[in-house]
Amino acid sequence: MSEPLLSVRHLRVSFTMDEGLVRAVDGTSFDVQPGQVLGVVGESGCGKSVTMRAILQLVEKPGRITSGSIRFRRRDSAESIDLAQLAPRGAEMRDIRGAEIALIPQEPMAAFSPVHTVGDQIIEAILLHGHRWREKGRKLTRADARDITVGLFRDVGISMPEQRVDAYSWQLSGGLRQRAMIAMALSCKPRLLIADEPTTAIDVTTQAQVLALLRDLQARYDTAIIFITHDLGVIAQMASYVVVMYLGRVMEEGPVDEIFHAPKHPYTRALLRSIPSLYGATRVALPVISGALPHPFNRPPGCPFHPRCPDAMPHCSAAVPSLQPVGTTQLASCFLHHDIADPS
């Protein structure tokens, strides 16, 4: 396998609250290969969104990255740099943010400014990272940026792009707004696109359109995508490699087919069993994961899943299992498969 585009190692992000320390991300590691669609699944509070914000250095106060590294290979550079070491407001981070790593947020309504046209907001981004589009010796003008935006709108399947460029976000439907957001994310030809629940707020037929669009764009531009969702159906259809997170830790990772057909971690297995399918028996009790997600101030000791785990052993509450290879393609952090614990 080639060198990864992004490599997150032992990342920890904590929020210092009045009530105590919340360890939102607690030793997460994963890689993103160039051109790969990586699916990240997990329930609320599993740290998936915070991890992504950490990659972009957008963790808000009182949160901060406490340890770990986020190595990213920049365009035109053989050496990778550690994003976790960069100043969040520094020139280099600002140059990467939006231009090399772009984000599609969950709520396109909240992400666009309501007092500027969507076109203006995309033009601004293009002008800001103008050197990515500039041909030799020619300065990128506003008119050029507008043409690029119209072209992008056409690419993402917005009809009447010349008119829609001048629309405000509240004049667009949910599907169009999300398409405009995708156009904005792609405006500087990023090498890595982070899509944080991009279809959660939209309807199922529109979701199908947006997913098809993302798949098509990914193939065309060969952009790597980190696709975050809690919807296992979306993951199965979009991702080639899947990371399953629970309470800030990676429970299991592997190729999509193995995750769905040969899950190794009890949490992945339970999660897959508990979703009602379009084919199974109806009106029967679903297998459930007992208990509830623990409160963030109340992290269980040892393996974070052990209080809800059907296969928990005494050992599980004493030590934290580390992420280790299971079989040839998967990794899992579970004492059922190995007995290697995390130091600390």
Place this chain on the structure above:
Amino acid sequence: MSDALLEVRGLQKFFPITHGFFQRVVGHVRAVDGVDFTLKEGETLGLVGESGCGKTTASRCILRAIDPTGGKILYRTKSGKVVDLATLPQGALLPLRAEIQMIFQDPFGSLNPRMTLLDNVGEPLLVNGMKNRRERADRVAELLRLVGLRPEFMHRFPHAFSGGQRQRIGIARALATNPRLVVADEPVSALDVSIQAQVLNLLLELQAKFKLTFLFVAHDLSVVRHISDRIAVMYVGQLVELAPTGEIFRQPQHPYTAALMRAVPAADPRVRTADGILGGEVPSPAAPPSGCYFHPRCRHATERCRTEAPALREVAPGHFSRCHFAGEMKF
């Protein structure tokens, strides 16, 4: 109307669009325009559709949280009398409120944060004449136990509970008055996957125990399929298809239903669900298209669909569709 608990006929709800200083009415949003179904006692009817299709408005009309513009909502009361909820005056409606209850979508917004569980869950009891606080506390304890919460929790406030627990509290409150009909509007869509299954199981269990009748409003087809005996599909304010769950999934008789089912991403990477994506967008209920509302997005549309509005008709026993070609074509 033999064994039906609820019979909805030609339900309509229009919201006026006003304009200018004098608030002149310039048009109407036809939020619900033609919904017909019956609910048998003890069954679950799933009402599905995308946002803006009128499913929530229709369910609110049935609860008379809003007054319908037209149509009939015939309800058979405990004493066996049939009343029309659509036109019943508020005074006559009051005793029926205990029989028809609602479970809300948002477990964070639907409980009063300043009231303990005892007061939150006990309020419907108080309204319905249970004045004695000790008596109420006993009933609330019983209800909490029923939904899988510890009775000691009744002196705590809602903020102390997780989303799944709050939804259980909401269910306990809905059951407080021993209702016969429960309208559940997206009761699990705000919950995490692992919690969703717990709440679905609870609803099934309670239904069996108390012979409840559910109107289950949701947008997630796999959830609706799991819990419903029959499924009704809405599009732009109209009911476009109604059939038993197994039947509608085996052989949808409306192209919109078929497209909706194809759009659900299968939770299996070996099943690819990319083909047959529905193009276009849902039309505005303020200015619906001519003829069949679905024709601009339908790949089978003909001239007839553009001009002539189809009626809801029975294409097979118990299987209704609002499509000219239902029964003749495979969608």
